[in-house]
Structures are given as C-alpha cells and as structure tokens.
Amino acid sequence: MHEFGERVFHVLPRQVDKTIAAALREWLPGVSWSRVKKLIEGRYVQVSGNLCLDPARRLKLQDVVKLLARPGQAPPKPQDVAVVYLDEHIVVVDKPAGMTTNRHREELDASVRRRQLQPTLDEVLPHIITRIEGKKKRHKGVPPPVRAVHRLDRETSGLIVFARTGEAESGLMEQFRKHTTERRYLAIIAGSMEAQTIKSYLVRDRGDGRRGSTKNPAEGRLAITHVKPLERIGDYTLVECRLETGRTHQIRIHLAEAGHPVCGEKVYNRPLFGKPIEDHSGAPRLCLAAVELGFIHPVTAEPMKFEIPLPRDLMDFVYELRRRARLPQRKGEERTDG
Secondary structure: OOOOOOEEEEOOHHHOOOEHHHHHHHHOOOOOHHHHHHHHHOOOEEEOOEEOOOOOOEOOOOOEEEEOOOOOOOOOOHHHOEEEEEOOOEEEEEEOOOOOOOOOHHHOOOOHHHHHHOOOHHHHHHHHHHHHHHHHHOOOOOOOOOEEOOOOOOOOEEEEEEEOOHHHHHHHHHHHHOOOOEEEEEEEEEOOOOOEEEEEEEEOOOOOOOOEEEOOOOOOEEEEEEEEEEEEEOOEEEEEEEEOOOOOOHHHHHHHHOOOOEOOOOOOOOOOOOOOOOOOOOOOOOOEEEEEEEEEOOOOOOEEEEEOOOOHHHHHHHHHHHHHHHOOOOOOOOOOOO
16 A cells, blocks of 8 residues: 555656656656655556556556556466467467567567566466476577467467467468467456347557547458357356457457447447446456467367366456345345446
C-alpha cells in the first residue's frame, strides 16, 4: 500500500520517449527518484494494462499509465512454463498469462537487465529445453533459439507451438498462413451471447489508436471467429471460440464489438471515442485461454492435436461466478445481462 491511491495517467505529447520514472515524477510532484523507483519495482505500475518493472521504460503517446493501490501479481517465471510436447523439430508449450510470446520490435535493443526482469517465452524456452534434454544433447554456449510461428497475447494463456528447425518453421508457417490449423479458445464474457459466426475486416487503427473493424474490405484483413456459448453463469457466459483466421487480438476485438467484452479486458473495453465499459466481474486477469491446438507435423506429416483444461485461476473464477449466481437477490434488485 502507498499514500497515492489508484491513479490513471495519459501520456502527453511532450512526454513521448520519456522514461516511465520521469513521467511519474511529473504526475506525482515532490516524489523522489528513489520513491518512484520503489513504486515501479514493487509492482505498483502498469503501462497499457501490463505490469512495468523497468524505470527506464520509454513511453509512447497511446500508453495509459496506471498507479495501482496494491502491488500487481508477480510476472511468471520460467518454471511456470509447461512443455506439453517436444521433439527435435517442434515444441508445444502451455504459456502462462503475463508472459509475452516474443520481444516486441521496439524492445529488441533492451538491456540484459530489462530482459531478465520480464523475460519472453522465446527467450526462456531454449534453456528449458536444454534442461529437459540434459546430457543427451549438451550445447556449448547459448542454446539454439526457437522460432515463433504464431503468438498469444501477453495476458492470454494456453497452447502455442514453436519450431526448432528451419524446415519445421517453414512447414508450420505455411499452415498458419493458410489457416489450416485448429485453434479453440475458452473465454468468460459479460452478458449472454447466442452461437454465431463473427466476420469483419480488422485494421491496426480504428481511429483512436486501437485495433478494430472496418466495413471496407480494401482497408482491413478478413477475420472470422466462430462463437458457441457453453454455460450461462449469472450475468456472464463461458464461451468457446474457434478461429477460422488468426489476426492479432481477433477474439478480443470480435467479442467486444459484439457487446460482450472478455472479463478482465483493459484495451478493447470502450466504443470508438467513448468511455470505457465498466468491468464489475472481479476477473483475476484477461479471461481467455487457448485450450486446443491442432496441426500437421511439419516434418513427419503426422496429425498432431493437443488439449488442456481451463487453467486453475480461470476455473476458480468460474466457481466464484457460479457461487455468486446462486446467491439470493436483495429485494428490489434486478439482475441484468451486462
């Protein structure tokens, strides 16, 4: 806890490329550098919904900085990464929420210290593989890198495959490019949603710096999501989403634009130039998990299919929603569909 309470700050044009520490000193007049550093390293600061542990992080105009009243959850560690399948060509893992698949382009020149503060999945995975393979394949120096062929958002958990060889990379990328892979996600959303197929054309900037849909096919990339409700839980619904295409943030955008944002959503939770939609669910994080992944092995041509259950934190959240849904309503209080 600290004396400032929860605060939200928007980056001004003159603060672009300033460090998060310098900006916080502007927003919190009279606070020392050491105090600001302790707030950041103590997990009290988020940038655009993601925990920031590096005082030297440079800000962009679209960044939204949040000072938390209580420390955020510690970022996942390498031991939180579960290897589901491994051979000499590919590796399939269960990615924990809070870990980025690979280093963003603007962070490629990040210092070793910053990389160690929040390592990416493709950075820790070679070392995990080396420990699993042990003495059978002892590598001198740095372990061979893995190659990302698709991605999951930082806050999305679940199944993801990496290539270990150039041949595997080419074969997998071709399958993802042709949308022949099988990908099924589970999400907990606000309100009640009927089974439907959502089709739109996604653009990088819908007009306010966020990704979104356009009605003009010439401006966007086709995105198709098949949604099926599995369980209505009070004011919320557990849904299954199957991807026919795989665009960045596709499921989150489609569900939000349909009026049913994913619980825990911090980016796609507002209409164009509108106010954010309040999330009263109490979600522990973005409630989205990749639970099924299928593809053809890029070298052996064997059909591969992997399935995992809803992760423990989201299953606990489902139990809590069920408990709340069973509680009797107070007199005069009406249930809404959010």
